[in-house]
Amino acid sequence: MHVMRRLRIRSFATFATSLPALSLILISVVLTCIQPANALPAFARKYGLRCSACHESWPMLNYFGQKFKDNGYQLMNDRDAPIWQNPGYWPVTFRITPIWHRVSTGKVLVDTYAAGSTTPTGSAVQRVTTSGFDLSGLDFHTGGTLEKNFSFYVLPSSNNAASFHFETVMARLDNLFGSPWFNLKLGKFELDNLLSEKRILTLTGNGGIYQLYHFTPQGDGNIFGKMGDNQLGVEVMGHSFNDRTRYSAALLSTVDGTPGLPYGSNAYSGYFTASQAFDTGKAGVQRIGGYAFVGLAPTTWLTQTGPSGSTVIPGSGIGNKSFSREGIVGQFYFGQHVDLQVVTQHGSDSAWFGQGYGDFIDGIASGNNTTGTTLPPGSRSPTWNGVLLEPHYVYSPQLIFIGRFETIRMSQQSTPGTPQSFGNISTYTIGYRYNPFMTSRAGFAWHNEYNWLHQDGTGPSLGVNAANINTSELLLGFDFDF
Amino acid sequence: MRTGLRKWSLWLGAAALLALPLASSAQLSTNDLAQKLNTESHIGNLTGHAKDAAMDYRRYCVGCHGELGDGNGENAVWLDPKPRNFQLGIFKCRSTPTSTLPTDTDLFDSIGRGFDRSNMPIWNTLTKQERADLVAWVKHFSPRWANEKSGDPIQIPPEPEVTPERIKAGRDVFARVQCWKCHGVQGMANGPSASTLTDDLGRPILAYNFTEGSRPKCGDTDRDIYKIFMTGLDGTPMPSFADNIKPDEAWDLVFYLRTFMSQHSKEKDIAKQLGLKPVDPNAPVPAASGQQ
Numbered sequence: 001m002h003v004m005r006r007l008r009i010r011s012f013a014t015f016a017t018s019l020p021a022l023s024l025i026l027i028s029v030v031l032t033c034i035q036p037a038n039a040l041p042a043f044a045r046k047y048g049l050r051c052s053a054c055h056e057s058w059p060m061l062n063y064f065g066q067k068f069k070d071n072g073y074q075l076m077n078d079r080d081a082p083i084w085q086n087p088g089y090w091p092v093t094f095r096i097t098p099i100w101h102r103v104s105t106g107k108v109l110v111d112t113y114a115a116g117s118t119t120p121t122g123s124a125v126q127r128v129t130t131s132g133f134d135l136s137g138l139d140f141h142t143g144g145t146l147e148k149n150f151s152f153y154v155l156p157s158s159n160n161a162a163s164f165h166f167e168t169v170m171a172r173l174d175n176l177f178g179s180p181w182f183n184l185k186l187g188k189f190e191l192d193n194l195l196s197e198k199r200i201l202t203l204t205g206n207g208g209i210y211q212l213y214h215f216t217p218q219g220d221g222n223i224f225g226k227m228g229d230n231q232l233g234v235e236v237m238g239h240s241f242n243d244r245t246r247y248s249a250a251l252l253s254t255v256d257g258t259p260g261l262p263y264g265s266n267a268y269s270g271y272f273t274a275s276q277a278f279d280t281g282k283a284g285v286q287r288i289g290g291y292a293f294v295g296l297a298p299t300t301w302l303t304q305t306g307p308s309g310s311t312v313i314p315g316s317g318i319g320n321k322s323f324s325r326e327g328i329v330g331q332f333y334f335g336q337h338v339d340l341q342v343v344t345q346h347g348s349d350s351a352w353f354g355q356g357y358g359d360f361i362d363g364i365a366s367g368n369n370t371t372g373t374t375l376p377p378g379s380r381s382p383t384w385n386g387v388l389l390e391p392h393y394v395y396s397p398q399l400i401f402i403g404r405f406e407t408i409r410m411s412q413q414s415t416p417g418t419p420q421s422f423g424n425i426s427t428y429t430i431g432y433r434y435n436p437f438m439t440s441r442a443g444f445a446w447h448n449e450y451n452w453l454h455q456d457g458t459g460p461s462l463g464v465n466a467a468n469i470n471t472s473e474l475l476l477g478f479d480f481d482f
Numbered sequence: 483m484r485t486g487l488r489k490w491s492l493w494l495g496a497a498a499l500l501a502l503p504l505a506s507s508a509q510l511s512t513n514d515l516a517q518k519l520n521t522e523s524h525i526g527n528l529t530g531h532a533k534d535a536a537m538d539y540r541r542y543c544v545g546c547h548g549e550l551g552d553g554n555g556e557n558a559v560w561l562d563p564k565p566r567n568f569q570l571g572i573f574k575c576r577s578t579p580t581s582t583l584p585t586d587t588d589l590f591d592s593i594g595r596g597f598d599r600s601n602m603p604i605w606n607t608l609t610k611q612e613r614a615d616l617v618a619w620v621k622h623f624s625p626r627w628a629n630e631k632s633g634d635p636i637q638i639p640p641e642p643e644v645t646p647e648r649i650k651a652g653r654d655v656f657a658r659v660q661c662w663k664c665h666g667v668q669g670m671a672n673g674p675s676a677s678t679l680t681d682d683l684g685r686p687i688l689a690y691n692f693t694e695g696s697r698p699k700c701g702d703t704d705r706d707i708y709k710i711f712m713t714g715l716d717g718t719p720m721p722s723f724a725d726n727i728k729p730d731e732a733w734d735l736v737f738y739l740r741t742f743m744s745q746h747s748k749e750k751d752i753a754k755q756l757g758l759k760p761v762d763p764n765a766p767v768p769a770a771s772g773q774q
Contacts, residue, residue: 048557
C-alpha cells in the first residue's frame with residue numbers, strides 16, 4: 001500500500017545502466033505481445049470477479065469498486081458473509097514490487113578534498129545519480145466481512161528491510177439501520193479521499209505519492225495535516241444505493257496515524273467529504289465533490305531534565321494550534337478510454353507552525369512553545385494553493401497510460417520577506433502499467449514510469465541564490481500480488 | 483558448429499516468441515460473433531450498440547460469462563449457480579410469456595438489479611448507456627434474436643387493495659397450484675420436491691426460500707413477484723402459471739407470498755391477525771375461483 005515510501009530508500013548500486021535497461025525494454029516488448037487476462041486477489045477470489053471489475057487499472061478503483069468498498073467490501077448479493085465461503089478461503093493478499101530504478105538528485109551538498117588530503121576541506125554542490133535493482137516493501141492485505149454488514153481490514157506493511165508496522169487496522173459496521181447512509185468505522189484507516197493515494201498507479205519516490213496530500217511549507221513544524229497518511233479515529237460514511245451521492249465525516253486523533261498517543265494530550269482533527277456523481281450517457285459518470293481537513297495540533301511540550309539532559313515527555317503536548325486543508329475533487333470521464341482526475345487544495349497552518357513550532361517530540365519542530373514564548377514580529381499563517389491533474393488513457397482493462405502534473409504554490413510565507421516561491425513544488429509523472437494476464441486469482445503489472453520534481457529555493461545556497469532542486473527518477477518493475 | 487547451433491536456437495526462440503501472441507489470438511468463434519456487432523437494443527429513448535460494449539463486457543462480465551457468452555468464463559467452474567449461457571437465449575427474468583425472448587428492458591433491469599444468492603452483482607454504477615450497450619452485446623451472442631422477436635410483455639392489472647379475504651384466497655391458490663411441493667408449506671424451500679429439482683441443463687437448483695430475507699431473483703416489488711409466476715423462470719423448474727391462475731388470483735397469491743417474507747409488511751400483519759395457518763398438503767385441493 002505504501003509502496004512509494006519504501007521505494008524512497010534508494011540503493012547506491014553500481015552505475016551500470018545500459019545493459020539492464022536494454023534487457024528490461026526487451027522484456028517489456030515481449031510482454032506487450034502476450035495476449036489477455038488479469039487479476040485481483042482476496043476479494044476477486046471470494047467473488048470470482050476479475051481485477052478489472054473493481055479497478056480502472058489495479059490498484060485504482062473504478063465506480064463499481066468504490067461502491068464495493070463503500071458497502072464494506074460487500075457485493076450486497078446476500079452471499080457476503082463468510083459462512084457462504086469455502087471454509088478454506090482466507091482473505092489474504094500480499095503485494096511486493098521488484099524494480100530497477102535510476103534516481104538523479106540535483107544540488108546535493110558534498111564534501112570536497114584538497115589534493116592529497118583525506119579530510120574534507122570544503123563543500124560543493126553537485127548532482128548525484130544512482131541506479132540499480134531494488135525492492136519495495138511487502139504488504140499483507142487482509143480484509144472482507146466477519147459477518148454480513150460487519151467488515152474489517154488489516155494491513156501489516158513493511159519497508160524493504162522487512163520492518164513492519166500497521167498501515168491499516170479497522171472494523172466497520174455497515175448499513176446501520178438497514179440503510180447505506182450510515183456506516184461506522186473505527187481504527188486506523190485511509191481518509192475518504194476519492195483519489196486514493198493508497199491506490200495510486202505510480203511507484204517512484206516522488207511520483208508515488210500525491211504531493212498535495214503531504215505538503216507542508218519549508219520550516220513548518222506541523223506534521224499532522226497529511227491527508228495522505230492513514231489516521232486513527234472513527235468515521236461515519238454514507239452513500240446512495242448506486243453510490244452516486246457520498247459523504248463522510250471522521251473524527252481523528254491528531255497523531256498522523258501513530259499509535260500510542262505520542263503527541264498531544266487532547267488533540268483532535270476532523271475530515272469531511274461529500275460528492276455527487278452524474279450519469280452523462282456516452283461520456284460516462286462524472287463526479288464532483290469537496291473535502292476539508294481541519295484540526296488542532298500541539299505546540300507546547302512538557303520536558304523532564306535527567307542525567308542526560310532535558311527530554312520531551314511523550315503525550316504531553318498542549319498549546320493546540322489550528323491547521324486546515326480544503327479543496328475540490330473531480331473525476332471526469334470522456335468515454336471509455338480517457339479520464340481526468342482533479343484535486344485542488346488550499347492549505348493553511350497557524351503562524352505557530354509556520355514559525356517552526358509543532359512536532360517537538362520527533363525533533364521536527366525547531367522550538368518549544370513554552371510559557372512566555374512569542375512569535376517573531378510580523379509572523380503570519382503560511383498559506384498555499386495546489387492542484388493535481390491526473391489524466392489516464394485506458395487502452396484496455398489491461399493497459400493504462402498515466403500522466404500527472406502537480407503544482408503547489410505558496411500564497412503567503414510565514415516570515416515576511418521570505419521569497420514568495422520558496423518551497424513551491426512542481427512535478428510531472430508519466431508511465432504505463434500493463435497487465436499481461438487478467439484473472440480473478442492474482443495480479444501482475446509490468447510498470448514503467450518517469451518522474452521529475454522541481455522545488456524552489458530549498459537547495460543548499462553556497463553562494464547560489466534561490467537554489468532550486470530538480471530530481472528525477474526512472475523506474476521499471478514488476479508489481480504483483482496474490 | 484557451436485556457432486551454428488547457437489544461431490539456430492536464437493532463430494527458434496524468436497519464432498516461438500512471435501508465435502505466442504498469434505496462437506493465442508486465434509479464436510474463430512469470436513470472428514463469427516464479430517459479424518453481429520451491429521446488434522442494437524432499445525430501452526425507452528436509449529439505443530444500445532453491441533460494438534460499444536466490448537470493453538465493458540471484457541472488464542466486468544467475461545470472467546464468468548466467457549469470451550463467447552457461453553457461461554464458461556474462467557470462474558464458472560467455481561460458481562453456483564452457474565453463469566448464464568447467453569448463446570441459448572434463455573432468460574429467467576422476463577416480462578414476456580414463457581419460452582419467448584425477454585424484452586430489452588428486461589435484460590437492462592437484470593443488469594442493474596443483479597441477482598441475490600448468485601455471483602451476479604448489482605451493476606447500477608454503470609451508466610444507463612453502458613447497460614443498454616451491454617444488453618445489445620448479450621443479444622449478439624444468441625442466434626435466437628436473429629430469428630425471433632421479443633415476446634409481448636404480459637398485461638398486469640392494477641394492484642388491488644390488500645384485504646384479509648385476498649390473503650386467504652391467495653393461500654387457496656398456493657394450495658391449488660401446489661407451490662408448496664417445492665417451496666414448502668411455509669415458503670422455506672423444503673417441499674417434498676425441493677431436493678430433486680434440476681435446471682434444464684440437469685444441474686441441481688434450489689427453490690426460493692421466502693423466509694431467509696433475500697430479494698427474489700427477478701425483483702422484489704409486488705409486480706416483480708406477480709411476473710415471476712405468470713411468466714415462469716425459463717430454464718428452471720419454475721413454470722409459468724399463466725394458464726392456471728387468473729390475473730386477479732395472481733394478486734391474491736402475491737399477497738399470500740408476502741406473508742412468508744421476513745420483511746415487515748401489511749400482509750404479514752393481516753396474516754397474524756387472522757392466525758393464518760399454513761396449507762395442509764393432505765387437504766382437498768381448493769377449487770379455482772369461478773368453479774363449483
